[in-house]
Amino acid sequence: MTEATKDSEFVDFAVTARKYKTLLTKKFINRKEWETPNPNNIKSYIPGTIIELNVKPGQKVKQGELLLRLEAMKMQNRIDMPFDGIIKSVNVNVGEKIPKNFLMIEIE
Helix, strand or coil: CCHHHCCEEEEEEEEEEEEEEECCCCHHHHCCCCCCCCCCEECCCEEHHHHHHHCCCEEEECCEEEEEEEEECCCCEECCCCCCEEEEEEECCCCCCCCCCCEEECCC
């Protein structure tokens, strides 16, 4: 028995009604836990540059209206309003470069 198996604990999982035992990798154990996305937070799904901003805090916005444009890999991505609401805060400016998963806009 190797040292890895001495310190590790086997876990059960099932595939098509067959049960197996396996060891979990350190990468799997230390992974970032999945969180339910908040529908009131508009996050960037790709890194890029804000080239157009059409909203400001306190503004009422209807579903489908253009919030901003994000340029990434020479493509312009429209970020539209997912539902009717009021803009709580805008965390980006035109010309700003943002990373993936950056909170761009909060909706009330």
